[in-house]
Amino acid sequence: MSWIDIGHIDEVPLRGARLVKTHIGCIAVFRTAEADVYAATNSCPHNGGPLSEGIVHGQSVTCPLHNWVFDLNTGEAQGADDGRITTYPVRLEDGRILLDDGAITRRSAA
């Protein structure tokens, strides 16, 4: 597994997200706590809502369009809604956010 540095954690607002553009679509990097980051697809399985624009709470994000809530650990939609978002391995080293290069390419193969 090779890790790519995408930026410093302070560039992502606390309880917010930033986008990473890849050749095959956008990945949202969420910061749920001072030193806690998650990565998942930016696109909501319901109707394509931009998840990076959602409200981040606990370890979940709420889609800004119709309020589906996704657990960022598992990608599963919570409550009565049925759906899943793809999540990606992400690491934090000395404040730098590292994304798994393989995940991005794996997605291109899909």
Next chain:
Amino acid sequence: MKQRLVVIGAGMASGRVLEHLTDAAPDAFDITLFNAEPCGNYNRIMLSPVLSGEKTYEEIVTHDDAWYAARGIACRFGEKVEKIDREMKVVEGDNGHVPYDKLVIATGSTPFMIPLPGHDLEGVIAYRDLEDTQRMMGMGPDNKVVVIGGGLLGLEAAAGMAAHGVDVTVVHIMGHLMERQLDEAAGHLLKKSLEDKGIKICLQANSKEVLGEDGKVRALLLDDGTKLPCDLLVMAVGIRPNTALAQEAGLATGRGIHVDDQMLTSDTDVYAVGECVEHDGEVFGLVAPLYDQAKVAAQSLLEEEAAFVQKTLSTKLKVTGCDLFSAGDFADGPGREDIVFRDPSRGVYKRLVIEEDRLVGAVMYGDTADGSWFFGLIKDGTSIEEMRETLIFGPAYQGGDTADPLSAVAALPPEAEICGCNGVCKSEIVEAINAGAGDLGAVRANTKASASCGTCTGLVEQVLQVTLGDAFQLPTAQPICGCTDLKHEDVRRLIKGQELKSQAAVWQELGWKTLDGCHVCRPAINYYLLADWPLEYQDDPQSRFVNERKHANIQKDGTFSVVPRMWGGITTPDELRAIADAADKYDVPTVKVTGGQRIDLLGVKGEDLPAIWSDLNQAGLVSGHAYSKGLRTVKTCVGTDHCRFGTQDSTGLGIKLEKILWGSWTPHKLKLAVSGCPRNCAEATCKDIGVVCVDSGYQISIGGAAGMDVKETELLCQVPTEEEATEVVMAVTQAYREGGKYLDRLYKWLGKVGMDWVKAQVVDDVENRAALVARFELSQSIYRKDPWAEHVKEKAQTYAPIADFTLEAAE
């Protein structure tokens, strides 16, 4: 002929007499009610929550003008009765005589003021009425206050002021707090909790002298030489029944006015109830027995048989976070046995005092859920022989049940008292429920249970649940969301009352069940905090929906719409050119004229937002807030400038209003319009706030809507000048900001508070209007600015991806 009834004193006891009387026999009496206080009956015991900010005065009024009017009661408020002439059967008020056939004296009591040297200085007060409460509410973090007296009243006063950041010291003469209700151990726990709230407590302290300067209190001197500086000195050391009037009239009095079991005084046409009476050698200081007296007095007046019986009393302290309960007699004594339970880690202490297999006293601190069950055992003298071993664990353990509050309530016997203030027992509530009272409000209306101090609300709800099973829908007002059990109204009140100034403080202090809220509560709390603490709290973009965070409306394809402000719908060729240029430059697919008299650029890419804003800013255009729960537009017609019907400069006023209001956040969106004459071309009467100009001035109406609900506005007032119109609009906006529930449009808020209330606040009370305007201005000193310009300068990079691998791949 109707009998003439005169009532002296509109307090809690006489209020109850009048309720019983007018319910049972609406036409029996012509009633005149005197009150020295300039208002009708309010729930005096709730002054403490008003002081701490957890309730407003309006919420504790029990009988308003409409109530008295509906019952034909002639009110003489603010008028003291000077004399009773029993010979002539007349009562002499400040403004004239009133004859009576029957008289009820309910003058309550007077706080006792220790006659220390200096006790008559300005700034030495008691704690008895609204005026005292308001004096204390005037204290803030820069003030020091000393409270003499560590009993119920003194501690509620101290805690209430401490909640506003006041530096409070309590001076108590005894060795522990509330010595009449608590033993030493519970007194110690109470002292600790109060000290945690920042209150200083001096025990065994003897006051010697009140020191002043220029006639104003400056400090309290103790007899050990300690000097406690203060801006206000509150004496809460006890009360004396108010007997002067009765005594002068020659009625039999001792400590209080002597009454028999029918509440009759030594004169067969004169009754007395409340704290002013002495019955069987006892005087009274809590409402529960007064309510019993009131019922008896009403029945006696109607010539029904009834007798007042004294009962054991229980006490609670209305200080958030200090959970204590005391009932019965808990002094040590021969033949008495204690059962004690402690859990230091939770700060819990419980002690039961048993005499001959009967429970005679209970003191609890930290966990008082079982209080009413123990109280029931004390009052009924139930034998506890069988359950002695597990007694201290409460009703849930009797019969091997689990500690489930519902089964505890189910286990309560029918005669168990649920509401201590009003003396309502379980069977009365169950009866009311079986007769159709299906929710808390109905039970309250029918039985009065939980209608006074409210601490038993949870219990009443549990009785509802036990009785109705699944048919019971828990409270109609839902909590904000799953993160809390509190309703919007509660949270708003507590944010102000406990001075919570950050989201973290709200989550911690109000016991949020989640780490940091959710998409439902976060935007609401963010709004409440910024509306209540404009200077202290910083708006949190991460608690806003995308539109407000990005200052643009997200479209269903993920692009945004950009709407620059056009003040009052007026624009210029230069502005139009700038808009056209921007539309070209950023490939805007759709340009639309909106209903709010401006131009919408639809389909702008998220990353382009800072750039297009920057271009528009250059031409002097700013954000139109077309996305916000805040001021949207002020629509205008052409008015006197161009229209032959115009009566006033509607366009000019619209522009002025928009320049004053823009940038402000409100519970939901806020739309205004100004029409130049009643032809109303600007459609002002379906806006949240509408102004219609007429020859003689400006008609301001509010509460319109034209969305899913269509509503015409209701007239608020007509004012002669543009200046006054502007002030009224600002004041209404601020009142809505301060009181509205998040996501309630103005008309919904209006429906809750009522037009009369709004009129009283912003039209009739000119001082209050000015205060609202001042608070609005204060908030606007922060929020009246262009978010686009700010984002262009400080946040532009957040609109772009943090990393872009598509570029790399292209290289």
